[in-house]
Amino acid sequence: MSPTNRTVVVTGIGATTPLGGDAASTWEGLIAGRSGVQLLEQDWAADQAVRIAAPVAVEPTEVIPRPQARKLDRSAQFALIAAQEAWKDAGFEGRAGEDPAADPDRLGAVIASGIGGVTTLLDQYDVLKEKGVRRVSPHTVPMLMPNSPSANVGLLVGARAGVHTPVSACASGAEAIGYAIEMIRTGRADVVVAGGTEAAIHPLPIAAFGNMMAMSKNNENPQAASRPYDVARDGFVMGEGAGVVVLESAEHAAKRGARVYAEAVGQGISADAHDIVQPEPEGRGISHALQNLLDNTDLDPAEIVHVNAHATSTPAGDIAELKALRKVFGDEADHFAVSATKSMTGHLLGGAGGVESVATILALYHRVAPPTINVENLDPEANVDIVRGEARKLPVEGRIAALNDSFGFGGHNVVLAFRTV
Numbered sequence: 001m002s003p004t005n006r007t008v009v010v011t012g013i014g015a016t017t018p019l020g021g022d023a024a025s026t027w028e029g030l031i032a033g034r035s036g037v038q039l040l041e042q043d044w045a046a047d048q049a050v051r052i053a054a055p056v057a058v059e060p061t062e063v064i065p066r067p068q069a070r071k072l073d074r075s076a077q078f079a080l081i082a083a084q085e086a087w088k089d090a091g092f093e094g095r096a097g098e099d100p101a102a103d104p105d106r107l108g109a110v111i112a113s114g115i116g117g118v119t120t121l122l123d124q125y126d127v128l129k130e131k132g133v134r135r136v137s138p139h140t141v142p143m144l145m146p147n148s149p150s151a152n153v154g155l156l157v158g159a160r161a162g163v164h165t166p167v168s169a170c171a172s173g174a175e176a177i178g179y180a181i182e183m184i185r186t187g188r189a190d191v192v193v194a195g196g197t198e199a200a201i202h203p204l205p206i207a208a209f210g211n212m213m214a215m216s217k218n219n220e221n222p223q224a225a226s227r228p229y230d231v232a233r234d235g236f237v238m239g240e241g242a243g244v245v246v247l248e249s250a251e252h253a254a255k256r257g258a259r260v261y262a263e264a265v266g267q268g269i270s271a272d273a274h275d276i277v278q279p280e281p282e283g284r285g286i287s288h289a290l291q292n293l294l295d296n297t298d299l300d301p302a303e304i305v306h307v308n309a310h311a312t313s314t315p316a317g318d319i320a321e322l323k324a325l326r327k328v329f330g331d332e333a334d335h336f337a338v339s340a341t342k343s344m345t346g347h348l349l350g351g352a353g354g355v356e357s358v359a360t361i362l363a364l365y366h367r368v369a370p371p372t373i374n375v376e377n378l379d380p381e382a383n384v385d386i387v388r389g390e391a392r393k394l395p396v397e398g399r400i401a402a403l404n405d406s407f408g409f410g411g412h413n414v415v416l417a418f419r420t421v
Contacts, residue, residue, distance in 0.1 A: 005185065006184060006185050006187070006249045006250070006251070007249065007250035007251075007263060008181050008184045008185055008247050008248070008249060008250070008263065008264040008266075009247070009248055009249075009250050009253050009260045009261075009262065009263050009264065009421065010245050010246070010247060010260065010261040010262050010263075010264055010361050010418070011089075011090040011091070011246050011247075011248050011253050011258040011259065011260055011261065012085075012086040012087060012088070012089040012090025012091070012092075012245065012246030013085075013086050013089055013243075013244070013245050013246075013261065013358045013361060013362070014081070014082040014083060014084065014085030014086030014087070014089060014195075014242075014243070014244045014245075014358075015082050015085070015241065015242065015243045015244070015354075015355055015358050016056055016057075016058060016060070016063075016078050016081045016082050016085075016241050016242055017029075017036065017056060017057065017239070017241040017242075017243070017345055017348075017355055018036025018037070018054035018055060018056060018057055018239050018240070018241060018344075018345050018346060019034060019036045019057060019344060019345060020057050020058070021056070021057055021058030021062075021063065021081075022085055023085060023086075023089070023243075023358055023362070025057070026345075026355070026358070026359075027358075027359070027362050027366075029057075029344065030341055030344060030345075030359055030370040030391075031368065031370055031371075031391045033344065033370075033371045033373045033389070033390060033391070034344060035054075035222075035223035035224075035226070035343070035344050035373060035374075036054040036055075036057065036239065036344060036345055036346065037052055037053070037054045037222045037223050037225055037226060037237050037239075037346055038052065038053070038054070038055070038222050038223075039051060039052055039219065039222050040052060040053055040201075044203045045203075045206075048203070048206055048207060048210065049207075049210045049211075049217055050206055050207075050209070050210040050215045050216070050217055050219070050238075051219045052216070052218070052219055052222040052225055052237060053201045053206070053237060053238045053239065053240075053346065054226075054237055054238065054239035054240070054345055054346030055201055055239075055240055056078065056240055056241045060074065060077035060078060060081055061077075063081050064077055064080060064081065070139075071139045071142075071143065072143060072148070072152065073116075073117035073119060073120040073143040073144060073148060073149075073199065074119050074120075074199035074240070075113050075115075075116065075117060075119075075148070075149050075197045075198060075199040075242075076117070076143070076148045076149040076152050076197070077199075078149075078197045078198075078199060078240070078241055078242035078351070079111050079113075079149035079150075079152065079153055079195070079197040079242045079244065080149075080152055080153060080156060081242065082195060082197070082241075082242040082243060082244035082354070083109075083111070083153040083156055083157070083193055083195070083242075083244045084156065085244075086193060086195075086244045086245055086246045087156070087157055087193060087246060089246070090246035090248075090258060091256070091258055091259070092157075092246075095156070095157055095158035096157055096158035096159065096160075096191075097158055098158075101256040102157070102158075102191060103190065104158045104159065104160040104161075105160050105161060106161055106189055106190040106191065107157060107158065107159045107160065107161050107189060107190070107191045107192070107193075108159050108161040108162045108163065108164070108180065108183050108188065108189040108191070108192040108193070109150055109153045109154040109157065109159040109162075109163045109164070109192065109193045109194070110150065110162075110163075110164045110165070110166065110176040110177070110179050110180045110183070110192060110193075110194040110195075111149045111150035111153050111165065111176060111193070111194065111195055111196065111197060111244070112150070112165060112166045112167065112168075112172035112173050112175060112176035112195070112196045112197075112350050112353070112354070113146055113149055113165070113167070113172060113196065113197050113198055113350040113351070114167065114168075114169045114170055114172045114196075114198055114200075114349040114350025114351075114408065115146075115198060115200050115205065115349060115350060116144065116145065116146030116148070116167075117143050117144030117145065117146070117148055118144075118199075118200055118202060118204075118205060119199055119200070119202050120140060120143040120144040121140075121144045122202060122203075122204055124136055124137060124140045124144075146165055146167055147163075147165040149165075149197045149242075150163050150164060150165045151163055153193055153244075157193055159192075159193065161183070161188055161189040161192075162183065162188065162189065164176070164179060166179055167350070168408050168410065168412035168414070169349070169350070169408025169409040169410055169412055170310075170312075170347070170349050170350065170352055170353075170406060170407060170408035170409065170412075171353060171406040171407055171408035171412040171413065171414040172196050172349075172350035172353065172408065173195055173196020173197075173243065173348075173350055173351055173352055173353025173354035173355070173356075173357070173406065174196070174267075174352075174353025174354075174356075174357065174404060174405075174406035174414040174415075174416055175267075175269070175353070175406075175412070175414045176194050176195060176196055176353070176354070177194045177195065177196075177245060177247070177264070177267075177353065177354070177357055177416055178266075178267030178269065178414055178416060179194070180192035180193075180194035180247050181247060181264050181266060181267060182267075184247055184248065184249050185266075190248060190249050190252040191246065191247070191248045191249075191252060192246075192247045192248075193244060193245075193246055193247075194244065194245055194246075194247055194354075195242060195243050195244030195245055195351075195353075195354030195357070195358075196242065196243060196348070196350050196351040196352065196353050196354030196355070197241070197242035197350065197351045197354065198239075198240055198241070198242070198348050198349040198350045198351035198352075199240045200238060200240065200349060201238055201240050205238070206238060209236075209238065212277070213235065214235050214236060214277075214314065215235040215236055215237065215238065216233075216234050216235040216236065216237050216313065217234065217235070218234065222237075223374075224374045225237050225313075225374075226313045226342055226343045226344070226346055226347075226374065227313055227343060227373075227374035227375060227376075228309070228311035228312070228313045228318050228340035228342060228343050228372055228374075228375070229311065229318055229340065229372065229375050229378055229379050229382040229386055230313075230374060230375045230376055230377055230378065230379065231377045231378070231379050232376070232377065233313045233314065233315060233318065233379075234313075234315075235312075235313060235314055236312040236313050236314060236342065236346070236347040237313070237342075237346040237347060238346055238347060238349075239342070239345045239346025239347055239348045239349075239351075239352075240348060240351070241345070241348055241351055241355060242348075242351050242354060242355070243348075243351060243353075243354030243355030243356070243357060243358040243359075244354055244358075245264075245354075245357060245358065245361065247264055250263075260421050261361050261362075261364075261365045262361045262364050262365060262418045262419060262420060262421060263418065263419045263420070263421050264416070264417075264418055265297050265298070265299050265401065265417035265418060265419050266293060266296060266297035266299070266416075266417055267293060267414060267415065267416050267417070268288075268289040268290055268291070268292035268293025268294070268296070268413075268414070268415040268417075269289055269292060269413065269414055269415075270285050270286070270288035270289040270292055270413045271285060271410075271411045271412060271413065272284070272285035272411030272413065273285070273411060274411055275411065276409060276410060276411075277409050278316060279316055279317050279320045279321075279407065279411075280320065280411070281316060281320055282320065282323055283320040283321060283322075283323040283324030283325075283327065284324075285411055285413050286320065286321055286324035286405070286407065286413050286415075287324040287327045287328050288413070289324075289413040289414065289415045290324060290325070290328040290329075290403075290415055291328055292415075293403075293415050293417055294328070297417060299401060299417050299419070300401075301329055301332045302332065303399060303400055303401040303419060304329075304332070304335070304336060304400075304401045304402065304403060304417075305335060305336065305337060305394050305395055305400045305401070305402065306336065306337045306338075306339070306360070306363055306364070306369050306394055306400070306401075306402035306403070307325065307336045307337070307338045307339070307402065307403045307404075307405065308339055308340075308341060308356045308357075308359055308360040308363070308402065308403070308404045308405070309321055309322075309338050309339065309340050309405055310342075310352075310405040310406055310407045311340035311342060311343075311372075312342055312347050313340075313342065313343070313347075317407070318340075318379070318382070319379065319381045319382065321405060321407070322338075322381070322382055322383065322384050325338075325384060326383070326384070333384050334384070334385065335385075336384060336385060337369040337385055337387050337392055337394065338372075338384050338385060338386050338387060339359075339363070339369050339370045339371065339372055339386075339387045340372040340386070341355075341356055341359050341370055341372075343372050343373045343374050343375075344370075344373055352406060353404065353406040353414065353416070356404050356406070357404050357416060357418075359404075360402045360403070360404040360416070360418055361418055363394065363402055364394075364400060364401075364402050364418055364419070364420050365420075367393060367394040367395065367396055367400070367420075368391050368392065368393050368394060369387045369391060369392045369393075369394055370387065370391055371387050371388060371389055371390050371391050371392070372386055372387055372388055373389070375388045375389075399419060399420050399421075400419070400420050401417055401418065401419040401420070402417070402418050402419075403415055403416065403417055404416045404417075404418070
C-alpha cells in the first residue's frame with residue numbers, strides 16, 4: 001500500500017467535558033441523556049442576559065498539579081488532561097522515544113481551539129489595569145497563544161513530526177482530526193494526537209454571544225435550554241472542555257498489537273462563502289463537504305447508520321444541516337440515527353469536534369447512538385430520524401459507519417467519517 005492511501009485507525013480516546021472528567025464518564029452521561037448545563041454562580045453572571053453554561057464536571061486542578069496549571073490557560077489544561085488519557089488509553093507509556101513503540105520523529109500533535117487563551121488574555125488585561133505593569137504574569141504570552149494547547153500536548157508526548165493548530169471557529173476540533181488523518185495517510189507521521197479544546201465561559205464571550213442573539217436565554221430552566229430541533233429552540237449554550245483521539249496507521253497499530261476503536265475513514269471540507277456568522281440556509285456548503293467526503297474516500301453511503309450532528313440549537317443552523325444530508329444522501333438519510341449531543345454538553349466551540357468525535361467513535365464501538373434530549377415539539381422541518389429521549393441500539397452485524405458534522409462562523413464546514421473494523 002502506498003504512503004498516500006494508508007488506512008488510519010483510532011487507538012486512544014480522552015475527554016474532559018460537562019458530563020465527566022474522562023471519556024468513560026462522558027460516554028455514560030451521554031447514553032443516560034444527562035444535561036451538563038447549569039446556572040452560573042459567579043458574581044459577574046448576575047448582570048448578564050445569559051446566565052447559563054455547561055462547565056466541566058471536574059476542575060482541571062483536580063488532575064493537573066497546581067504549579068503546572070498556573071502556567072497554562074484553561075484551554076491548554078483541558079487539552080493536556082484529554083491527551084494524557086488518550087495517550088495512555090492507546091497503550092503508550094511515557095514520551096515518544098521512552099516508549100519504543102513511539103518514534104518522536106514519526107509522531108505529530110494537532111490540537112485546535114476556536115478562541116484560544118481568551119481567559120488569560122482578558123484576566124491579565126484586568127491585572128494590568130488594576131494592579132499595574134509589574135503584576136502581569138510573565139507566562140501570559142505562552143498561555144494566551146492559540147497554539148498553546150497543541151504545543152503543550154506536543155511537549156507532553158514528545159511529538160517531532162509536526163505540531164499544528166487549525167483555527168476555524170466551531171469547526172476547529174474536527175479540522176484538527178481531519179488534518180491528523182491526512183498527516184498519517186500521506187506518510188508524514190505514523191501516530192498523531194489530535195482533537196479540540198475550548199475554555200470561553202467568561203464575561204466577555206458570554207456577553208458578546210448573548211448580544212448577537214446566538215445563545216439561549218432560558219435561564220429559568222438551564223438543563224432544558226439546549227434543545228436542537230425543538231420548535232422552541234432559541235440558541236446554543238456555551239460549554240467547555242476537550243476531546244482528543246490518538247490516530248495511527250493501521251500497519252503501525254497492528255505491529256504493536258494495539259486495540260482499535262474504529263477506522264478514521266477521512267474528511268470532507270468546504271466553505272459557505274455566504275456570511276460571517278449565518279449558515280447558508282439551504283445547506284449548500286455543507287452538501288459540498290459531504291460530497292467531498294464521498295469523492296475522496298471509499299465510504300459507501302449504505303454503511304452509514306449514525307450521524308453526530310453539529311445541531312447547536314439555533315433556529316437556522318439545525319435545519320440547514322438536515323437539508324444538506326437530504327440533498328446528498330436522498331432516501332439513504334432515512335436510515336441515519338441522528339444524535340445532537342450538544343443538547344447535553346452545550347456547545348464547546350473549537351472543542352466540539354473533538355468531543356463529538358469521541359462520542360461518534362464510541363457510538364460505533366458500542367453500537368449505540370446517544371439520545372437528543374429536550375425535544376418536546378419536533379420542528380416539522382427536521383425530516384430525518386432524530387434519536388430522541390433515550391439511546392438507541394445500532395446494527396450489531398456487519399461493518400457500519402458514522403459521520404461527525406462540524407461547522408463554524410466564517411462558513412467553515414468539516415465532516416468526519418468513522419467506520420467499525
